[in-house]
Amino acid sequence: MATTTDDKTVREATIIRKTNETDIQLSFGVDGQGKSSLNTGVPFLNHMLDLFTKHGHFNLTVEADGDIDIDDHHTVEDIGICLGQALREALGDKSGIKRYASVFVPMDEALAQVVIDISNRPHLEYKAQYPSTQVGTFQTELVHEFLWKLALEARMTLHVIVHYGQNTHHMIEAVFKALGRALDEATAIDPRVQGVPSTKGVL
Numbered sequence: 001m002a003t004t005t006d007d008k009t010v011r012e013a014t015i016i017r018k019t020n021e022t023d024i025q026l027s028f029g030v031d032g033q034g035k036s037s038l039n040t041g042v043p044f045l046n047h048m049l050d051l052f053t054k055h056g057h058f059n060l061t062v063e064a065d066g067d068i069d070i071d072d073h074h075t076v077e078d079i080g081i082c083l084g085q086a087l088r089e090a091l092g093d094k095s096g097i098k099r100y101a102s103v104f105v106p107m108d109e110a111l112a113q114v115v116i117d118i119s120n121r122p123h124l125e126y127k128a129q130y131p132s133t134q135v136g137t138f139q140t141e142l143v144h145e146f147l148w149k150l151a152l153e154a155r156m157t158l159h160v161i162v163h164y165g166q167n168t169h170h171m172i173e174a175v176f177k178a179l180g181r182a183l184d185e186a187t188a189i190d191p192r193v194q195g196v197p198s199t200k201g202v203l
Contacts, residue, residue: 032059044138056180084153101185110165112174
């Protein structure tokens with residue numbers, strides 16, 4: 001959770017989620033050094049979360065034991081849930097944050113855009129058409145599942161648009177890099193912002 005020390009606010013959280021399908025411990029720091037320790041059991045998700053962490057300058061640790069003998073769905077979904085919950089807890093009342101961000105990221109021939117409003121109103125708009133339904137053994141439909149659960153549990157509005165691309169790996173990689181950079185910008189503290197960045201007085 002967001003805690004205040006003598007010199008700064010520490011924005012981090014740890015979430016533990018145990019179900020009949022998954023057992024996950026996830027720690028997330030908003031103000032990190034781009035360091036990750038990832039053991040999701042889903043290699044492609046490890047790769048994407050590493051990119052997200054590096055480009056967002058976060059710290060992220062994930063230890064997950066899921067029913068990947070069935071498929072990756074439950075594990076990917078529940079990691080999205082845990083990350084969203086950790087983000088929401090780490091930001092506290094969201095005082096001083098920029099709140100909004102819009103970032104384009106190219107990955108060779110692919111171009112992705114992520115637009116964020118940390119609004120306390122969960123919503124996902126996701127526009128992507130991939131050339132293939134799998135990257136290795138990873139089902140591309142799980143990108144939507146991850147992003148939706150992240151937006152829902154973080155209670156943020158998230159728009160993700162893959163404008164074009166030919167290589168599915170490149171297209172998804174551009175999404176996760178843009179997600180990290182946009183979230184970094186939206187969660188950044190702006191010294192001009194007094195209190196919560198809303199005319200309502202609360203987010």
